[in-house]
Amino acid sequence: MAVAGDADIAVRGDDRRSGRSPARRGRPGGQGGQSRRERANHPGLFLVPAFAVLGIFFFLPTLFNFVYAFTDWSGFKSEIDFVGFKNFRDLTVTGTLFGSLRITLVYALLVAIFQNVFGLALAVLLERDTRLNRFARVCFFIPVVMSALAVGYIFQALLKPDGALNGAVGAVLGTDVTIAWLGDTTWTIVVVALIHAWKWMGLSMLIYLAGLKTMPEDILEAARIDGASAWKAFWAVRFPLLAPAVTFSVATALLGSMNGFDIVQATTEGGPARTTEILNIFIYRTFGQGLFAQATTMSLILFLTVVLLAFPLIRTLRKREEVL
């Protein structure tokens, strides 16, 4: 059925195009023949397996999100009934909904800023192709290869009150230092975002390096002849030319960290006092308690937030590119 449908619309699409160029219509064979050949050479049947996988394992569960968020599905009873907006009301009344949402957005924003500032700084620093720089690039990419869970445990050990960092600082100062880096209700979210950015800055660095390498040499030459300092040349000429790399790197960092889980789970488990409880931590915990419908409701909130955020963000970043 799907195949018949797409063929039908494909023909109509060709008609629309041929309307614009009437000269082509008179050609022997005509548009119908061309489209039939297109269908034979690139058969829509090749799409079926991929779309079957997408349909079953991606679109259908997403559709279910919109249904089960309005039910009382849980691990405690076998039947599932509609309850309207009860889950949304409950989550709003307890303050969890807006709390987790705010934390997730703050987290994503911080990660996007840190990861891109570090990544860009590293790319500029390591731009020249010396042996040392190549070695350093490999080093900075190692955290990207490691598991985020492992990264989380490393930083937990580093940042505990009796952990390695306080120990080293204390040894230098000659006193006992017991700063709870991961125990502050205000700043811990910033620390965790820094850890997330540390893990992924190597990827941003690569993206910016690729952008810097493909820059036309003569534009920089012109800036130099005009007497621009290195600093000025960077901000006036090179940074604007990096716009496509910025789009890609900022969008993946921001939207990727909305989906974050491992690093927060391994460092703070959402604490202290739930101040780092991003949406996926809440979903994981609520699901573990058997409150499936509430977890689904949060999953729907995450979905809608990403949709509302993604399209304006990508459009704005794309518009920045067009200014060039």
Next chain:
Amino acid sequence: MAARLQPVVVVILVVVLIGVPLWLVVATAGKSQGEALTPDFSLPTEWHLLDNIGEVWDRGRVPAAFAGSMLVMVPAVFGVLVLGSMAAWILARRSSRFFSVLYAGAISGIVLPPAVVTIVLLLRQLGLAGTAVGMIGVYMGIYMSTVVFFVTGFIRTIPTQLEEAARVDGAGPVKVFGRIILPLLRPVLATATILICLYVWNDVFYAFFVIGGRIDTLPLNLFQVASAGLYLNNWHLIFTYVVVMSLPLVVVFVVAQRRIISGITSGAVK
């Protein structure tokens, strides 16, 4: 001035930002339980790395976890690359509005988060809950968009004349795809393979929901080892596990880094 300072800055940054955390891992993995209780940067008085690996091998069920990780990763990555490339070929070559709508749908998963809770419900209904097949399907569903996006962009740079030549010789679509298109996709498929292998190998979030405990995978077992020491942190075991689990990927990466880095950079910015 700046040129002479640059190598010094690079060395300091590498040592502080990368060297220090990795040193903590290796040093702690080499310590006995008593010494590792409060992790610091000191050298172990006596190296216990092999003993620790032996203990983690049993307690963390490393062989089973390695097998489980491979069992899920290999078919998922292979499947998503083949099916994704097939779809990408058609989506790149056909230009009607209907196909651009299909393309938008196919790449929507790059941005949209997977509905992880209702996936569990669906897998139960399909009888796939907790199975490797279910997990493979979920990973394929999540990363299909990435493959379609990268490969479609790449195919658009391949001239159609190559296909036409084969068609004149009487090759059908299957032959054209298998003999002409697929071999040409090698660079972009290499990049996609690396990225998706990384994501699947290291994933713990989706594995929690889909297989939680019924199949061993490396990240799930690392989580178990770490949680088991809730009241008595077994830092020496946690970091030994981190070493065992990360070593295959880090070694593959360091050996093939030049190709991997150039592959990712050419894929990211076009």
